[in-house]
Amino acid sequence: MTASPSLSLAGIGKQFTLHVQGGVVLPVLAGVALDVAPGECVALHGPSGSGKSSLLRLVYGNYRAQAGSIAIRHRGQTIDVAAASAQTILKLRRYTLGYVSQFLRVIPRVPAIDVVAEPARAVGMTAAEAERRAERLLSRLRIPERLWSLPPATFSGGEQQRINLARGFVVDYPVLLLDEPTAALDADNRRTVVSLIHEAKARGTALLGIFHDAEVRDQVADRLFAMRPPSMAA
Amino acid sequence: MDGYNFAYLDEQTKRMIRRAILKAVAIPGYQVPFASREMPLPYGWGTGGIQVTAAIIGTDDVLKVIDQGADDTTNAVSIRRFFARTTGVATTERTAEATIVQTRHRIPERALSAGQIIVFQVPIPEPLRWLEPRETETRKMHALAEYGAMHVKLYEDVARHGRIATAYDYPVMVGGRYLMRPSPIPKFDNPKLDRSPALQLFGAGREKRIYAVPPWTTVVSLDFEDHPFEVQRWESCCALCGATDSFLDEVIVDDRGGRIFVCSDSDHCGERRAAGHVGPQPDALGQPVAEEAT
Amino acid sequence: MTTLAMTGRPLLQVEGLTHRYGSRIGCRDVTFDLWPGEVLGIVGESGSGKTTLLKCLSAQMEPHAGHVVYDTREDGPQDVFALSEPRRRLLMRTDWGIVHQHPVEGLRMKVSAGANVGERLMAVGARHYGEIRGAALDWLGRVEIARDRIDDMPRTFSGGMLQRLQIARNLVSRPRLVFMDEPTGSLDVSVQARLLDLLRGLVADLGLSVIVVTHDLAVARLLAHRLMVMRAGAVVEEGLTDQVLDDPQHPYTQLLVASILHP
Numbered sequence: 190m191t192a193s194p195s196l197s198l199a200g201i202g203k204q205f206t207l208h209v210q211g212g213v214v215l216p217v218l219a220g221v222a223l224d225v226a227p228g229e230c231v232a233l234h235g236p237s238g239s240g241k242s243s244l245l246r247l248v249y250g251n252y253r254a255q256a257g258s259i260a261i262r263h264r265g266q267t268i269d270v271a272a273a274s275a276q277t278i279l280k281l282r283r284y285t286l287g288y289v290s291q292f293l294r295v296i297p298r299v300p301a302i303d304v305v306a307e308p309a310r311a312v313g314m315t316a317a318e319a320e321r322r323a324e325r326l327l328s329r330l331r332i333p334e335r336l337w338s339l340p341p342a343t344f345s346g347g348e349q350q351r352i353n354l355a356r357g358f359v360v361d362y363p364v365l366l367l368d369e370p371t372a373a374l375d376a377d378n379r380r381t382v383v384s385l386i387h388e389a390k391a392r393g394t395a396l397l398g399i400f401h402d403a404e405v406r407d408q409v410a411d412r413l414f415a416m417r418p419p420s421m422a423a
Numbered sequence: 424m425d426g427y428n429f430a431y432l433d434e435q436t437k438r439m440i441r442r443a444i445l446k447a448v449a450i451p452g453y454q455v456p457f458a459s460r461e462m463p464l465p466y467g468w469g470t471g472g473i474q475v476t477a478a479i480i481g482t483d484d485v486l487k488v489i490d491q492g493a494d495d496t497t498n499a500v501s502i503r504r505f506f507a508r509t510t511g512v513a514t515t516e517r518t519a520e521a522t523i524v525q526t527r528h529r530i531p532e533r534a535l536s537a538g539q540i541i542v543f544q545v546p547i548p549e550p551l552r553w554l555e556p557r558e559t560e561t562r563k564m565h566a567l568a569e570y571g572a573m574h575v576k577l578y579e580d581v582a583r584h585g586r587i588a589t590a591y592d593y594p595v596m597v598g599g600r601y602l603m604r605p606s607p608i609p610k611f612d613n614p615k616l617d618r619s620p621a622l623q624l625f626g627a628g629r630e631k632r633i634y635a636v637p638p639w640t641t642v643v644s645l646d647f648e649d650h651p652f653e654v655q656r657w658e659s660c661c662a663l664c665g666a667t668d669s670f671l672d673e674v675i676v677d678d679r680g681g682r683i684f685v686c687s688d689s690d691h692c693g694e695r696r697a698a699g700h701v702g703p704q705p706d707a708l709g710q711p712v713a714e715e716a717t
Numbered sequence: 718m719t720t721l722a723m724t725g726r727p728l729l730q731v732e733g734l735t736h737r738y739g740s741r742i743g744c745r746d747v748t749f750d751l752w753p754g755e756v757l758g759i760v761g762e763s764g765s766g767k768t769t770l771l772k773c774l775s776a777q778m779e780p781h782a783g784h785v786v787y788d789t790r791e792d793g794p795q796d797v798f799a800l801s802e803p804r805r806r807l808l809m810r811t812d813w814g815i816v817h818q819h820p821v822e823g824l825r826m827k828v829s830a831g832a833n834v835g836e837r838l839m840a841v842g843a844r845h846y847g848e849i850r851g852a853a854l855d856w857l858g859r860v861e862i863a864r865d866r867i868d869d870m871p872r873t874f875s876g877g878m879l880q881r882l883q884i885a886r887n888l889v890s891r892p893r894l895v896f897m898d899e900p901t902g903s904l905d906v907s908v909q910a911r912l913l914d915l916l917r918g919l920v921a922d923l924g925l926s927v928i929v930v931t932h933d934l935a936v937a938r939l940l941a942h943r944l945m946v947m948r949a950g951a952v953v954e955e956g957l958t959d960q961v962l963d964d965p966q967h968p969y970t971q972l973l974v975a976s977i978l979h980p
Contacts, residue, residue, distance in 0.1 A: 208968030209975050250957060252964040275943045275957045276752055296917070296939065297910030554825075567803045571840030575825070575832045578839065581846050582831055582868050647846040 194224035195262050195364050195395035196248065201271075202256030203243060216419040217243045221257070223397075223414055227363070230386060230396040230409050235416030241399045242291075244416070245366045247271075248397065249288045250278040261286060261364055283311050287362035289370050293349040295342045302327065302337040305355040312360055319359070326355035329381055347373040358385050365389060367398035371405050383408050430477040431509040436460055440478035440633070444624060447635035452597025453565070454548050459631040469502055469527055470628030472544035476525050479540060479624070480506065485513045487521035492529035492670065492687035499527075516690050528591075530612040532669045532691035535621035537638060543606040545627035548634065550594045550604045570602045573645060581650050590655065596643045597636055605642075611654045611670045616642040661686045664695035665702035676707055683707050726788060728753045728894060728926045729774070734783035736773050742950040743769035747783070749945065749955065753893070756920055756927040758941030758958060760934060760973070766950035767930045768898060774928060775815055775896040776805055787894070810840055814887030814895035818902045820879035823886065824871050830857065830882055831867040837890040856885040860915060877908035881915065888919065897929040901936055913939050934977055938962055946970045 201221035207213045218240045225231050233241040246252040248259055250270045259270040263285045268277060282288075287308075296304065302323050309319035327337055330351040336344065341352045350373045357365065367386075371379045379402065386396060386409045400406035406413075428434065436458075443457035462470040480486065486506055490499040494516040502525060503514050515521050518531040525542040535541060551561040554572055564570070573594055580588045593610035597603045605616055606625060616623065616636060623636040636642060646652040660667045662683035669691055671684040683704055686692035696705070727750035736743035744766040751757055759767045772778040774785055776797050785797040790812065797805060809815070817823040824833050834853040835843070843849050854864050860881035862874075871879055880900065887895060900916065901909040913936060920927055920940070931937050937944055938958055945955040946967065954967040965971045 205964075206966075208971050246963070251959050253956070253960060253966065275960075276755070278957055279942055294938075296914065298914040553827075563802075567806060569803075569806065569840070571842060572836050574839040574844070575828055575836050578832045578835055578846065578849065579828055582829055582850070646844075648844050649847050 193226075193262075194260075195227050196223075196225040196397060197260040198223040198244075198248070198257065199260075200257035201244070201247060201254055201259065203240070203247060203252060203254055218247070219256075219419050221416075225364075225395040225397050227393040227395050228390050229411050230390055230398065232406050232410035232413050233397065233399050233416055234406075234413040236418065238418050239416040240419065241416055242368055245288070245368050245397065245399065249286065249366055250282070251288075263363075283308075285363050287357045287360065287365040289353055289357035289365070289367045291350070291368050291372065293341060293353040293356075295340070295349075297342070298340055300338045301332065301341045301344070301352050304341060304352060305359055308356060309359045322359050323355065326358055327352075329385075330355055331378060331381070347375070347378075350374065351378060354382060354385070358389070361389070361392055362394065364395050364397075367396060367400075369399050369401055371400070371402050379405055427509055429482075429510055430480050430506065431463075432460065432474065432477045436474075437478040440474055443633045444475065444478065444635065447624070447633050448622070448637050450601070451637055451640045452601030452603040452634060454632040454634045456631055457633050459628045462628065463505075464501070466629040467546060468498060469525070469544035471626030471630075471633070472525050472527070472542045472628075473502060473505070473626075474628060475542045475624050475626035475633060476506065476523060477509075479542075480510055480512060480523060482510070482512060484522045485515050485520055487515050487518060487524045487690075488526075489524065489529060489531070489688075489690075490527045491672070492531075493689045495689065517694075518688075518690050526608075528607050528609075529670070529687060530608055530615045532666075532686070532688040533694075534615070535619055537620040539621040541619075541621055541623050543608070543623065543625045545604070545606045545625045545632070546629070548604060548625065548627040548630050548632040550602050565601060568600065570596070573602060574647070577645060577647065577650075581647065587646065587650055587652070593652075594645050596645065598640050599643075603634065603636075603642075609655060609670055610644065610652075613642070613644045613652070614654065618642075657684060659684050660702060661692060661695075662702045662704040662707050664692045664700045664705075666692070666695055666700070674708070726794070727751055728755075728788050729928075730784070730786040730794065731774065732784045732786075734770065734773055734780050734785065736769050736778065736780045742766070744773065744780075744947070745950040747945075747952055749952075751894075751926055751928065753926055754924045755943065756925075756929065756941045758937035758944045759928065759930045759947060760932065760937050760944055761947035762932060762973070765947040767932075767947045769950070770947065771896055771898055771928065771930045775813065776809060777815070790893075807841075810837055811890050812892050812894065814890075814892040816880075816883055816887055816895060816897040816900050818899040820871075820876070820883045820903070823883040824879065826871050829868045829870060830862065830874070833871065833882060833886045834889050837886065841890065852889055853885075856889050857882075859888075859919070860885040861911075875908075876904050877912060880904060880912055884916070884919070888923070888925075891923070892925070894926045894928070897927060899931055899933075900929065901933065902931070909936070916940060934962060934974065946973065 199222050201218050203218040205215040235241060243252060247254050254271040260267050261270060263281050268281055305323035306319040309322050310316060332351055341349050354370055371382050383405055440457055443455045447455045462473055464470055488499045488503040490496040507514055518533045523540050527544040549561055551564055555561050577587050591609055592604050592607045593613055595603050595605055618639050618641060620638050622638055625634045644652040657671045661671060663685050666686055669686045669688060672687040673682055674685055675682050729751040732748050734747040735745050747770055761767045773780040779798060786794045787797050788794050831850060831853040834856050835849040838849050838852055854867060857864055857867055862878055862881055901912055929940055941958045944958045944961040945952045948969045954961060954970045962974055965974050
């Protein structure tokens, strides 16, 4: 690798302590180290329970790491998500770090087009420019135009996932996390997602994702990062 | 009169009230609490004004009492008799001759002069009461001169009626500092409060408050830039004396609903007629309105 | 909730804030910073001290110990309780807003909707009726109350409308910091969503800093950038909203999160 990594994980450890259940400790990750370069797409690979989704959530700051560092290049600085303040993580998420989760967290009453355009407006685009980008993505992902002005709460699972994808790609984040982005999609839309990922890589985006669909994974991933359940690792 | 002190109240009480009055004069518009006494009249009949008058009246004073501008209404007659009996001072219906004018609901049309004292009977002294029911809070609002919300009331008037419709007890700022209720006088009389040469005292018996506007103090009526303060105007003049610049009362004169407008200030009207002014219906009431019935 | 303007220093700095009711603790040793444009949620069950804390922060109650330092427009950071009372009251009705759980506590029920909205403007010296009314109309529109209701009495409004009116009444003076106590607490569920969405939009558009107390974790997730979890008067956990809710560390937070009913 020639370019310095956009994302660099070192010694990541994560466990859940379930106080409600008598303090049971569930180990999830231990000693994870991983770099992702600009323009590179790394696929997390392993059986369910190996902590793939948890790792994405740790990188996004949604989970707290008990050990290790999560370094992300943000506007010329390096920020350690594991140690950063809430304000810094929010800034990072706004400008640098995108995340397409499996499920859309629906906001009451907000139309689909605005759900998609919101991140673009937040980075300072005009409302018109943000809306134009949102429309282009919704079209590409085959969301019928009549749905754009409706809140996605009543959409099907596949439609909601595409709204989520559009929202994740509306801003050209330098680092993008993808959690099974094609799980509920048909072949046409899967192809669209593959090209969106290729375009992002061409822009220099570093991608870290979980792709259960082997065909998609083979098309987008530069390499696999193998993960095992922590009991086996231990 | 036997059994009563001069002006009914005992000297200690009068001294207490005078101290309240002095403080009120020293802080124009500020409501001074005082230990209001039971008077031989019910609250609402002017017990506050009577106590103020009783505290300041002396043997050489000349007292005039008016109610709604007239000297011959029940309330005015009762109070005048009360002081005539308990002090023996001279009474008058002539504004110019009086040294003390006790009033309910009006200020005489004739401009008061230096040395005169006008005593207002006040039912509710607190201008912020409708806005804020807590006394502790209204005191704080006065202390900090937080009066902006007072315009809410005027706003409501304009929103509802297209103009400031408050016609009586119209709120004023005294000396640029304290917000004050001028008692239920028509706003027509508000300009007379401003820089008056007379001392203006206000007594609220039930609410136990005394306040004052010393001579020459500025008194400004609240308003909006685009809805400035205005006084009432009438289409007609006084039917008896022809006055066009006095506050007019509407009077029904027959069983067919016939009505005329006459000066509310009976002394003012009588003086004008005595001076030869004649209105369009000089005999409409059948008798000169300025004369007392008894 | 993506709008978060960062400037050089916090808008509000709270240090060691403590309030007791006799021997009982209201809130104990609460310390945090609030940044411009940030929405901070305070969650916990009833009796956890969150309302006491909000009252101390918003100068409705004086704490027994600790400091609340606010970055005033004129003089920079000032200890709120060291300001003269007139200064503090002026601050409270201009640069701050307080949205009460029950709208009747924050509204004048005996004057029209327009007067309710216009009052703060008049309180700081607005004396032009036409301009005051224009601002009231504008704000009624922004909180989605029909313009032709401007002269109606609040008692003719629904619960949701009353809460939106209360919000307009607070925001008309363009405050920088708004305190909200269970803003959706007295509303039907169907009405809550609309209010939440409206609040999200206003907070983002105006760049408001908000401290919102709620027992409803869904409300907290929708509105707040950051959460503080309170129990028995003390902050037991704080952090990014989604972090606290999705990866709660403290036993009490885990219990709170585990207790949510999902329909």
